Amino acid sequence: MNAIPARAAALVVLIPAFLAVAPAHGQRPPFTIAGQSIGAGTRLDLDLPVAAGASDPATRIPVTVFHGRTAGPVLALTVGVHGFEFPPILAGQRLLSRIDPATLSGTVILVRIAHLAAFEHRVPYVNPFDRQNLNRVFPGRVDGSQSERIAWVLTTEVMRRCDVHVELHGGDGAEWLEPFVGIYGGVRAAAQYDMSRRMGLAFGFPNVIKYSMDTAAQVDGGRSLNRQAVADGKPTILVEIGENGRRDDLYITAIVTGVENLLRTLRMVAGAPAAPRADTRWFNGTADPASTVSGIFSPVAARGRPVTSGELIGIVTDYAGRELQRITSPVDGYALYGLAGPPVRAGEAVITIGLPAPGPL
Numbered sequence: 001m002n003a004i005p006a007r008a009a010a011l012v013v014l015i016p017a018f019l020a021v022a023p024a025h026g027q028r029p030p031f032t033i034a035g036q037s038i039g040a041g042t043r044l045d046l047d048l049p050v051a052a053g054a055s056d057p058a059t060r061i062p063v064t065v066f067h068g069r070t071a072g073p074v075l076a077l078t079v080g081v082h083g084f085e086f087p088p089i090l091a092g093q094r095l096l097s098r099i100d101p102a103t104l105s106g107t108v109i110l111v112r113i114a115h116l117a118a119f120e121h122r123v124p125y126v127n128p129f130d131r132q133n134l135n136r137v138f139p140g141r142v143d144g145s146q147s148e149r150i151a152w153v154l155t156t157e158v159m160r161r162c163d164v165h166v167e168l169h170g171g172d173g174a175e176w177l178e179p180f181v182g183i184y185g186g187v188r189a190a191a192q193y194d195m196s197r198r199m200g201l202a203f204g205f206p207n208v209i210k211y212s213m214d215t216a217a218q219v220d221g222g223r224s225l226n227r228q229a230v231a232d233g234k235p236t237i238l239v240e241i242g243e244n245g246r247r248d249d250l251y252i253t254a255i256v257t258g259v260e261n262l263l264r265t266l267r268m269v270a271g272a273p274a275a276p277r278a279d280t281r282w283f284n285g286t287a288d289p290a291s292t293v294s295g296i297f298s299p300v301a302a303r304g305r306p307v308t309s310g311e312l313i314g315i316v317t318d319y320a321g322r323e324l325q326r327i328t329s330p331v332d333g334y335a336l337y338g339l340a341g342p343p344v345r346a347g348e349a350v351i352t353i354g355l356p357a358p359g360p361l
């Protein structure tokens with residue numbers, strides 16, 4: 001850094017404090033989205049319209065933009081891609097009164113409910129009209145089914161306007177889940193990894209999974225919104241908390257606390273961020289044993305603890321009570337989330353087991 005000449009230093013001292021937040025070149029430019037303009041230091045609630053398709057109706061994506069008074073990163077917070085995962089949606093509602101554009105540096109795009117039809121119809125996993133999983137169809141298509149059209153709007157209006165991205169989920173309607181954060185690295189996200197890691201640790205969750213995006217197939221196959229961020233070169237994290245259609249305040253508070261610490265970590269609000277927790281469990285990818293048959297799944301209590309290779313995870317029976325399959329763990333690892341409800345379809349994973357890393361990644 002160059003030393004400031006004495007005369008310039010004197011000028012700095014004379015500049016009144018209010019000028020420090022309103023630079024001489026004028027007000028920070030407005031933020032534009034979906035044809036709307038949001039002035040510096042203000043907030044706007046708006047809908048991103050999703051047009052009707054050939055065989056299903058129009059919908060909308062409720063969004064709030066907080067455009068800070070001073071410059072900084074554009075952070076996209078997306079909740080409700082799965083409409084039956086309630087804690088992130090309720091945390092988004094709580095954040096509406098906790099992010100103040102008057103004291104914010106940068107911009108927050110809060111997608112309040114990404115998948116409104118699934119939320120209003122109470123449908124886990126998929127869209128009520130096209131039965132597709134929104135989180136497998138990115139970047140979407142402007143003339144596709146409703147899931148594909150929603151994906152297209154999120155990709156073009158939100159993802160391509162942000163600098164960094166946080167995707168919030170939980171265990172779905174028939175899943176148990178241990179809270180974790182997913183961070184994205186590997187060959188295809190190498191330049192974004194350090195930022196993704198910092199953002200992930202800011203949430204202070206007990207479990208961190210590194211997803212290595214090394215091949216085009218890993219980024220493209222059934223592309224999630226996180227993988228769309230990877231494809232677009234944006235640092236991204238996955239935050240997962242809550243389960244089984246529940247709305248416990250504990251989950252909502254953990255998300256809000258994490259987002260607020262992330263804002264401090266990104267220097268978008270004042271204050272020192274909390275130090276990363278020392279007892280983080282690190283995982284390098286996961287194993288996801290699946291059922292090969294459809295039927296009734298009875299899990300063995302394996303949640304939130306180490307499992308060993310060959311250990312029984314659950315049993316699938318037919319509708320006459322006959323045993324069809326015993327599913328065992330293919331690895332030594334840690335049970336992070338899985339099916340709680342009885343139905344299982346052939347090909348569906350029944351549990352996700354974190355592969356322990358020897359240390360921080």
Ligand SMILES: [Zn+2]
Binds near residue numbers: 081082085169170172
């Ligand atoms: Zn989800």
